[in-house]
Amino acid sequence: MEEVLVVEELFPYLEEELLKLAGKEHLKYSVLGKHTGNSPLAGENTAEDTAARIAEFLGEKKPDEKHKEEIEDLTNQIKGQLRGAESEIIERPDLPVRPPVLCAGCPHRASFYAVKTAMKGKKANFSGDIGCYTLGNAMPLDMVDTCLCMGAGITMAQGLHWTDPEVVNFAFVGDSTFFASGMTGVANAVYNEADMILVVLDNSTTAMTGHQPHPGTGINMMGDVVNKINIEAVLKGLGVKKVITVDPLNLDETVKAVNKCAKTKGVKAIIMKSPCIALSKPTEKCVINDSCIKCKKCIREIGCPAISVIDEKVVIDASMCTGCGLCAAICPKSAIVKEVR
Ligand code: SF4
Ligand code: SF4
Numbered sequence: 001m002e003e004v005l006v007v008e009e010l011f012p013y014l015e016e017e018l019l020k021l022a023g024k025e026h027l028k029y030s031v032l033g034k035h036t037g038n039s040p041l042a043g044e045n046t047a048e049d050t051a052a053r054i055a056e057f058l059g060e061k062k063p064d065e066k067h068k069e070e071i072e073d074l075t076n077q078i079k080g081q082l083r084g085a086e087s088e089i090i091e092r093p094d095l096p097v098r099p100p101v102l103c104a105g106c107p108h109r110a111s112f113y114a115v116k117t118a119m120k121g122k123k124a125n126f127s128g129d130i131g132c133y134t135l136g137n138a139m140p141l142d143m144v145d146t147c148l149c150m151g152a153g154i155t156m157a158q159g160l161h162w163t164d165p166e167v168v169n170f171a172f173v174g175d176s177t178f179f180a181s182g183m184t185g186v187a188n189a190v191y192n193e194a195d196m197i198l199v200v201l202d203n204s205t206t207a208m209t210g211h212q213p214h215p216g217t218g219i220n221m222m223g224d225v226v227n228k229i230n231i232e233a234v235l236k237g238l239g240v241k242k243v244i245t246v247d248p249l250n251l252d253e254t255v256k257a258v259n260k261c262a263k264t265k266g267v268k269a270i271i272m273k274s275p276c277i278a279l280s281k282p283t284e285k286c287v288i289n290d291s292c293i294k295c296k297k298c299i300r301e302i303g304c305p306a307i308s309v310i311d312e313k314v315v316i317d318a319s320m321c322t323g324c325g326l327c328a329a330i331c332p333k334s335a336i337v338k339e340v341r
Contacts, residue, residue, distance in 0.1 A: 006033035104306035105322025107274035111248040112143040118258035129153035131174035132208040154185030158194035176206035176214040190239040198269040203276040248272040284323030291335040298327040
């Protein structure tokens with residue numbers, strides 16, 4: 001061959017390997033791709049863009065008679081596929097709008113809601129981090145003001161404290177991120193006498209990236225059962241004087257813990273511990289009874305995807321509900337009750 005067109009996403013891996021091979025073996029082909037502007041540097045390779053680039057490549061090649069027919073066939077095939085895809089798209093109804101949200105029954109929803117409730121009417125910054133709890137940024141929770149890289153929530157919260165000491169600064173970090181790159185930030189905060197509340201959202205797993213084990217799970221990377229590293233002990237070892245562990249699904253207890261920490265100076269930590277819904281099978285579900293006055297507080301304030309309005313009735317989708325009880329805890333009419341599955 002004389003020319004190769006490489007169409008690949010992300011790093012120009014194959015393109016560079018082909019160039020290396022050409023140099024090593026003294027092969028006389030040229031490689032077209034990201035380095036030559038024949039392939040997009042960033043973003044996805046859509047079918048349309050790829051077809052246009054292939055067509056351009058084939059046009060440039062000025063094929064000899066032997067290959068002309070082959071190339072025309074290939075071009076027609078691509079065009080035909082595109083036309084087929086287009087007609088399929090036209091016949092399909094629009095996809096429902098479904099932004100990424102925390103799962104129904106996710107304990108992080110309860111954690112964010114408790115902090116939000118405790119801080120109502122007060123000035124507070126909510127530094128977020130990387131994990132499924134980044135989804136706490138979505139409405140109606142709206143509880144992630146910053147998100148940079150793993151562990152940055154903790155260092156940002158302590159930095160924000162120095163810019164405005166009157167504001168209560170929170171840092172949310174997951175248990176896995178805490179072990180990955182959160183501990184160094186805590187040492188820095190304690191040593192430099194920052195004033196902040198660290199909230200460790202401990203769901204006992206690394207949920208967003210596939211439930212890999214981490215030092216707090218008690219199973220190592222080879223699947224062996226090993227001793228867990230205790231987050232509370234690590235925090236105390238790093239010099240955090242006030243460490244409270246709560247179950248975020250107990251809303252009152254969690255709100256009280258947040259208020260208590262907000263009144264204390266220095267670095268405080270609340271471990272909000274409740275397992276990820278993927279780790280257990282629900283035995284309960286919640287249902288809405290006739291006392292419901294359709295105020296929609298349960299929809300407006302917590303945004304659980306299991307609750308919706310159907311035929312002007314507020315209903316809970318039993319297939320999604322885990323029976324976490326957060327909606328029941330906030331309903332002003334006690335219209336939401338737990339049932340055994
Ligand atoms: S109990 Fe309420 S908040 Fe929890 S999963 Fe069911 S509907 Fe959602
Ligand atoms: S919060 Fe209670 S009363 Fe209001 S809509 Fe939901 S279930 Fe009904």
